[in-house]
Amino acid sequence: MIKEWVIGIGVAVLLFLAFLGANVLPLFFLAALAVGFWVMMERRTAVPAVSRDAPVKHQVSFDQIGGQDHAKRELMEALDFLRYRDRIKSLGIRPLKGILLTGPPGTGKTLMAKAAATYTDSVFLSAAGSEFVEMYVGVGAQRVRDIFRRARAMAKKENKDSAIVFIDEIDVVGGRRGQFSHQEYDQTLNQLLTEMDGMSTTTTPLVLVIAATNRPDILDSALLRPGRFDRQIRVDLPDKDGRLHILKIQTEGKPLAADVDMEHIARETYGFSGAQLEALVNEAAIIALRQDKKEITQEMFRDAVDKVLMGEKTGRRPTEEELQRVAVHEIGHAIVSELMRPGTVSHITIAPRGNALGFVRQIPESDRYLYTVEQLKQQINVALGGCLAEELHYGNRSTGAQNDFVQASSLAGTMVKCGLSRLGIVDEEHLQESVLDTEVRYILSEQEKETRELLRPYKDDIANFANFVVEQESIDGAVFRDWLEKTVQPAVKERVAAIPMLPPHTGEVGLNA
Ligand code: ADP
Ligand code: MG
Ligand code: ZN
Numbered sequence: 001m002i003k004e005w006v007i008g009i010g011v012a013v014l015l016f017l018a019f020l021g022a023n024v025l026p027l028f029f030l031a032a033l034a035v036g037f038w039v040m041m042e043r044r045t046a047v048p049a050v051s052r053d054a055p056v057k058h059q060v061s062f063d064q065i066g067g068q069d070h071a072k073r074e075l076m077e078a079l080d081f082l083r084y085r086d087r088i089k090s091l092g093i094r095p096l097k098g099i100l101l102t103g104p105p106g107t108g109k110t111l112m113a114k115a116a117a118t119y120t121d122s123v124f125l126s127a128a129g130s131e132f133v134e135m136y137v138g139v140g141a142q143r144v145r146d147i148f149r150r151a152r153a154m155a156k157k158e159n160k161d162s163a164i165v166f167i168d169e170i171d172v173v174g175g176r177r178g179q180f181s182h183q184e185y186d187q188t189l190n191q192l193l194t195e196m197d198g199m200s201t202t203t204t205p206l207v208l209v210i211a212a213t214n215r216p217d218i219l220d221s222a223l224l225r226p227g228r229f230d231r232q233i234r235v236d237l238p239d240k241d242g243r244l245h246i247l248k249i250q251t252e253g254k255p256l257a258a259d260v261d262m263e264h265i266a267r268e269t270y271g272f273s274g275a276q277l278e279a280l281v282n283e284a285a286i287i288a289l290r291q292d293k294k295e296i297t298q299e300m301f302r303d304a305v306d307k308v309l310m311g312e313k314t315g316r317r318p319t320e321e322e323l324q325r326v327a328v329h330e331i332g333h334a335i336v337s338e339l340m341r342p343g344t345v346s347h348i349t350i351a352p353r354g355n356a357l358g359f360v361r362q363i364p365e366s367d368r369y370l371y372t373v374e375q376l377k378q379q380i381n382v383a384l385g386g387c388l389a390e391e392l393h394y395g396n397r398s399t400g401a402q403n404d405f406v407q408a409s410s411l412a413g414t415m416v417k418c419g420l421s422r423l424g425i426v427d428e429e430h431l432q433e434s435v436l437d438t439e440v441r442y443i444l445s446e447q448e449k450e451t452r453e454l455l456r457p458y459k460d461d462i463a464n465f466a467n468f469v470v471e472q473e474s475i476d477g478a479v480f481r482d483w484l485e486k487t488v489q490p491a492v493k494e495r496v497a498a499i500p501m502l503p504p505h506t507g508e509v510g511l512n513a
Helices: 002-019 025-045 069-083 085-090 109-120 139-157 183-198 240-251 262-268 274-290 298-310 320-340 373-394 399-417 433-472 477-487 490-495
Strands: 098-102 123-128 162-168 206-213 231-234 345-349 359-362 474-476
Touching: 069 085, 069 098, 069 109, 069 206, 069 231, 098 109, 109 123, 109 162, 109 206, 123 139, 139 162, 139 183, 139 206, 240 262, 240 274, 262 298, 274 298, 298 345, 298 359, 320 345, 320 359, 320 373, 320 399, 320 433, 320 477, 345 477, 373 399, 373 433, 399 433, 433 474, 433 477, 474 477
Parallel strands: 098 206, 098 231, 123 162, 162 206
Antiparallel strands: 345 359, 345 474
16 A cells, blocks of 8 residues: 555656656666565565474484384374375274374474374474464464465475474463463464364365474363364373483484493483483583593493483582582482482482582482382482481581472372371362471471481491592492491391382582572
């Protein structure tokens, strides 16, 4: 509209100047140039702003995804309707329009969606929920329309029968309408639903929507209705075998030293996601580079695990006195850990890392999903071991055990909520805060007494060993076990049953915090 007006006025002015007898030729050229430039700019800005929908150049296959056997199988099954369309049609099966991948970050949901595109020979377009959120009302809905239109166009251009539209973080736009969202998101969500409802399941190209979220609980129920995302696939943190598989994929082609024991690393990395394992391998390689080595050794992997778990080594230099206290504290954790479950201390470190001044890393014996009351109590003991060793040695405690107490309290809370405390079976919803509190405190004080007794026989030896730890900075589990074996009290040994451990204990907050 404005364009027409400006051109009109421009022409009128030129004609008027020409009428007055001025030389208008240069002016005329200038005007033509300006109009051409304007039109070009407009074309450019009209390109939709959805950014990550360029065709994926390198293809991801299901073989490059470690672990996740169950999720992979389910996804492949669901995808077969795209691969065997004729059979699906002859059986009168309603084809799938949407698949929802749920699970924690970094477990490979994006990889799965990409692999799905490769597997079904579809074009792949992706966008994240947050990209649909704009200041201006209606832009989100417009972008949704756009991506579907582009998916069809791209499939046609590349001569493919199907397109996969991947929407990451769908919870950003797909939160329960009116509850976890505001109006702009609602419009975007409505547009997505409209697109999916309008998607024909018979014409070519077929469009399949794969969405990912780690908050399926907050999704609007309209999204999960039949004909929309009616297939949900859980993509969980990998178990030990899964981690081993991912580590093997991630280290492929990297120069590993002969001493590298992947089994061991997989065992040590309980709770790691695929993305964390990828980061771990990368960190190990960086350590090799820094040390100017040609191969990645087991020790580099061990340091890399520490780095991924606890953060980068900090330049903080605690005083000699603080170092001694941290050593005593960590030895406390380590003794209790070894007494409860021999062979679980991977190493003890007093080099500050992240916001921890020191830590003991435990090797989980195996991945576990269920814990008995004994196991929970033992893990509380391990958490309390640090400050109680300080108390035993110095006669006082420090601020360094804050994290331990959070952990111990949470374990005790779990005990109560799971009906494993004196209260017996409880309904978590109707459990009074004060009742929970009292019971948690009771559990902690009982375990405190028990742990104090476990540590008492080591009172004098702790000091000697702490000096050694301060000297060495980092002590291997095997060295620690040797020492413990020499000082171990038969009476204590007898009282301890061999029971598996919980996930690794993580470090302390700063002593000066
Ligand atoms: P999500 O989408 O679940 O957050 P991604 O698929 O984006 O996770 O994973 C991020 C990166 O982590 C991947 O590019 C890959 O390097 C690594 N990764 C995650 N899960 C796996 C897995 N199961 N197998 C191999 N690599 C993985
Ligand atoms: Mg992702
Ligand atoms: Zn501690």
